Amino acid sequence: xxxxxxxxxxxxxxxxxxxxxxxxxxxxxxxxxxxxxxxxxxxxxxxxxxxxxxxxxxxxxxxxxxxxxxxxxxxxxxxxxxxxxxxxxxxxxxxxxxxxxxxxxxxxxxxxxxxxxxxxxxxxxxxxxxxxxxxxxxxxxxxxxxxxxxxxxxxxxxxxxxxxxxxxxxxxxxxxxxxxxxxxxxxxxxxxxxxxxxxxxxxxxxxxxxxxxxxxxxxxxxxxxxxxxxxxxxxxxxxxxxxxxxxxxxxxxxxxxxxxxxxxxxxxxxxxxx
Numbered sequence: 001x002x003x004x005x006x007x008x009x010x011x012x013x014x015x016x017x018x019x020x021x022x023x024x025x026x027x028x029x030x031x032x033x034x035x036x037x038x039x040x041x042x043x044x045x046x047x048x049x050x051x052x053x054x055x056x057x058x059x060x061x062x063x064x065x066x067x068x069x070x071x072x073x074x075x076x077x078x079x080x081x082x083x084x085x086x087x088x089x090x091x092x093x094x095x096x097x098x099x100x101x102x103x104x105x106x107x108x109x110x111x112x113x114x115x116x117x118x119x120x121x122x123x124x125x126x127x128x129x130x131x132x133x134x135x136x137x138x139x140x141x142x143x144x145x146x147x148x149x150x151x152x153x154x155x156x157x158x159x160x161x162x163x164x165x166x167x168x169x170x171x172x173x174x175x176x177x178x179x180x181x182x183x184x185x186x187x188x189x190x191x192x193x194x195x196x197x198x199x200x201x202x203x204x205x206x207x208x209x210x211x212x213x214x215x216x217x218x219x220x221x222x223x224x225x226x227x228x229x230x231x232x233x234x235x236x237x238x239x240x241x242x243x244x245x246x247x248x249x250x251x252x253x254x255x256x257x258x259x260x261x262x263x264x265x266x267x268x269x270x271x272x273x274x
Contacts, residue, residue: 006080012086017204021230021231032055035057085126085128087128097161100164119191128196130169131260135270145170182251196238
């Protein structure tokens with residue numbers, strides 16, 4: 001089993017709302033941390049707020065840079081990975097369609113495959129996806145995603161990547177199906193991999209999308225719990241998925257959205273929200 005005292009917890013996107021909450025949760029468990037995000041200053045500021053008794057390394061950088069996984073591996077200094085919590089990503093308002101897909105999925109695939117040989121027995125990779133991936137979980141779109149996983153293109157995929165509003169759910173569905181596809185390889189290493197799909201979460205990124213259009217409020221309106229989620233609610237599920245209590249969970253998507261998907265289905269589908 002992974003040793004919480006020695007094996008490291010890697011948190012990408014650690015300066016963001018969900019990533020920060022995940023880092024705080026892992027620090028509370030006494031895990032040595034490697035925190036990554038785009039800029040050094042917010043990472044160092046976060047590190048100063050955490051338990052001084054744990055080892056914390058910060059690795060600033062763009063997840064799409066070719067040397068990004070190598071720099072994380074260097075920071076590990078020969079240690080093994082207890083948990084990879086991959087929270088780095090962008091929303092539709094933050095980039096064009098191809099950049100959204102490159103950050104949210106392509107970089108995820110490259111990072112996971114670079115780090116797999118360094119996963120400790122009993123370890124877990126938790127990839128933050130989105131319930132938007134579940135919204136488009138239909139045979140037509142899944143065929144597009146599976147072609148992308150194989151490195152192949154399609155006309156529909158090319159069209160979806162032109163617009164960040166369609167590229168975003170495509171990228172998140174790709175993360176969900178990728179976690180499923182990678183479960184056998186992780187199992188062979190004695191490790192687990194899952195995706196976690198939040199709904200509307202009250203973070204800076206979530207508030208940016210809320211301002212971008214009325215769709216977010218409509219989704220909250222049909223959510224059975226009637227509210228946005230919090231970063232801490234996501235972090236608590238990540239901590240569980242990284243724990244021995246989740247030792248038989250792998251190759252699946254964990255939906256943490258207050259029932260939004262159920263609410264959308266109850267009103268007759270996403271088109272009813274327009």
